[in-house]
Amino acid sequence: MKILGIESSCDETAAAVVVDGYRLLSNVVASSADLHVQYGGVVPEIAARNHIEVILPVVQEALEQAQCTWADIDGIAVTYGAGLSGSLLIGVMTARTLAITHNKPLYAINHVLAHVYANFLTETSLPGFKMRATQPAFPMLAIIVSGGHSQLALFENHFDYRLLGQTQDDAIGEAFDKVAKILGLPYPGGPSVEKAAQNGDADVYKLPKAKMPGYDFSFSGLKTAVLRLAQAEIGESYDFPSTKLAARLSDSQKVNIAASFQHTALQTIVDKAAQAYEEFSPESVVIAGGVAASGGLRAELSERIPIPIEYPDFKLCTDNGAMVATLGCFTVLTDQPPADPYSLGIEPNLSM
Numbered sequence: 001m002k003i004l005g006i007e008s009s010c011d012e013t014a015a016a017v018v019v020d021g022y023r024l025l026s027n028v029v030a031s032s033a034d035l036h037v038q039y040g041g042v043v044p045e046i047a048a049r050n051h052i053e054v055i056l057p058v059v060q061e062a063l064e065q066a067q068c069t070w071a072d073i074d075g076i077a078v079t080y081g082a083g084l085s086g087s088l089l090i091g092v093m094t095a096r097t098l099a100i101t102h103n104k105p106l107y108a109i110n111h112v113l114a115h116v117y118a119n120f121l122t123e124t125s126l127p128g129f130k131m132r133a134t135q136p137a138f139p140m141l142a143i144i145v146s147g148g149h150s151q152l153a154l155f156e157n158h159f160d161y162r163l164l165g166q167t168q169d170d171a172i173g174e175a176f177d178k179v180a181k182i183l184g185l186p187y188p189g190g191p192s193v194e195k196a197a198q199n200g201d202a203d204v205y206k207l208p209k210a211k212m213p214g215y216d217f218s219f220s221g222l223k224t225a226v227l228r229l230a231q232a233e234i235g236e237s238y239d240f241p242s243t244k245l246a247a248r249l250s251d252s253q254k255v256n257i258a259a260s261f262q263h264t265a266l267q268t269i270v271d272k273a274a275q276a277y278e279e280f281s282p283e284s285v286v287i288a289g290g291v292a293a294s295g296g297l298r299a300e301l302s303e304r305i306p307i308p309i310e311y312p313d314f315k316l317c318t319d320n321g322a323m324v325a326t327l328g329c330f331t332v333l334t335d336q337p338p339a340d341p342y343s344l345g346i347e348p349n350l351s352m
Contacts, residue, residue, distance in 0.1 A: 001074045001332060002066075005325025006059065008091030009083025009111045010147075011036060011047045013054045015062035016321035017073070021117075021329035022135060024124035026065035027315070027322045030054045033188065040187050041177060048086030055094050062321065065126075070102045075338070077107040077328025079114065081350025082148065088346040099341040107328045108339040111319075112149050112352050115288035116142045117330065118316040118323040132310040136284035143273050144352075145297070146289030147173030147188075150217045150269065152276050153352060158334050163352055164276055165215025172265055173291050175219035179226050179261050183254045184246025193258045194294055200252075200259030205229055207264040215272050219265065226261050233257075266297050274304040285309050293317040 002025070007014040011032045017025040032050035036042050063069070078095035080088060099106040120135045140155040150167040170178070173190055180189030185196060207225050210218035231240050234248040246254070277285060285305055291297060293314045301309055316322055 001329060002068060002072055003075050003077050003107075003325045003328040003332070004059070004062065004073050005109070005321040005323070005328055006055075006076065006078045006091050006095050007111070007114075007319055007321045007324045008051050008055065008087050009079045009081075010087055010319060011042045011050070012319040013051050013058050013091075014319060014321035014324075015059045016325045017062055017066035017068055018121070018322060018325035018329055021120055021326055021333060022122045024121050024126060024129070024131075024322050025068070026062045027126060027320060028058050028062045028065060029320055030058050037187050040181050042084070044084045044086050047084060048090060051087055051090035055090055059094070059098070070104075073102070073104060075105045075107060075328060075332060077109050077324050077331065079111045079324055080108045080339075080344060081347030082111050083348060085346060085348045088348060092344060092346050096341045096344055105338040106341045106344060107331045107336070108344055109324050109327050109331070110350055110352065112144060112151070112350075114323040114327045115144060115146065116153070116155075116286060117327040118288060118312040118320070119286040119310070120326050120330070121312065121316065121322060129313045129315065131313060134310070136286050136310075138284075139280065139282045141273070141276055141280065141282040141285045143269065143285070143287045143301070144289050145172050145269060145287065145291035147171060147177065149289060150219070151352065152215045152272060154276070154280055154282065158330050159336065161352070165212075165217065165272065167217040167219060168212065169218050169220040170223060172217070172219055172269060173289070175223045175265060176291070178223050179258070182227055182230055182242050182245055183249065183258060185254075185258070190291060190294065193262055194296060196255045196258035197262040197296070200255030200257070202259040202263035204256040205260040207260050209264055209268055209271075215276060217268060217272065219268070222261065222264055222268070226257060229257060262296055266294070266300050269297065270300045270304050273301065277305055287311060288317075290318045
């Protein structure tokens with residue numbers, strides 16, 4: 001069974017072909033991130049226009065890379081939420097049109113859940129990929145961390161899961177982006193802060209860790225604490241503009257603040273994950289989402305979780321079509337109903 005996955009929830013236009021939920025035949029991603037750098041974040045209108053320009057070439061390249069024709073494709077999976085409205089609309093309308101034109105079943109995919117399913121890919125002949133050795137076992141604890149989501153979920157089986165907790169304000173990736181802006185580091189903030197933190201000392205500054213009930217998270221207070229710290233370090237009051245801080249901070253102050261922030265943010269996630277592991281004793285633990293590419297987070301989790309954790313390839317952590325196609329495969333394998341290609345809409349605020 002070969003499923004074509006299409007992803008366009010934010011600034012990546014992506015398509016991939018996956019076989020039976022484990023073998024990756026192709027993975028094509030066209031990012032518009034460079035267009036957003038000067039704005040310090042994704043501009044929805046720019047992202048949507050770029051999707052329109054590249055989505056059909058990306059789909060065609062994914063088919064060619066997989067050495068497939070439309071006759072070989074058994075179904076089309078597409079992200080219909082969560083994400084930016086304009087971006088989602090381009091992907092969904094393209095997938096609907098292709099499904100009707102080529103007479104293929106269409107499967108509506110939850111973007112956040114798809115990130116988890118990147119962990120089920122174990123084989124590929126594509127160069128430059130380091131794949132997991134085995135698929136995760138159930139029950140499975142999923143740590144979902146990205147620019148828009150910070151969640152812990154416990155899976156008893158495919159599509160049988162419960163959300164243990166989630167952020168009540170900023171997601172961890174969003175906090176990284178905002179701290180990067182304060183420090184004058186380039187977008188996207190996650191890799192920039194991590195790179196700066198490697199040259200800093202996390203013990204120079206002590207930042208507060210939010211105390212949330214259960215398995216919920218909060219990162220807005222930490223972000224504000226970084227702002228107040230930066231203002232205090234240059235001797236300015238709370239009304240000093242955040243946009244002017246970077247010019248006044250020294251290089252050593254920037255890298256030490258980055259290291260202290262990263263340590264506190266990652267510990268916030270790891271503390272809750274370790275707590276959940278102790279309570280529920282899952283057979284496997286997976287990490288999903290763009291922040292899953294963080295070497296610091298991987299190291300922290302490996303120290304605190306007593307079972308080995310396998311990770312998806314770095315290229316499968318950020319938005320991609322492979323995760324969508326993989327979840328599409330399991331949607332078919334578990335007899336979930338297809339969507340109506342004539343009426344499927346988008347759900348920008350879709351949750352797990």
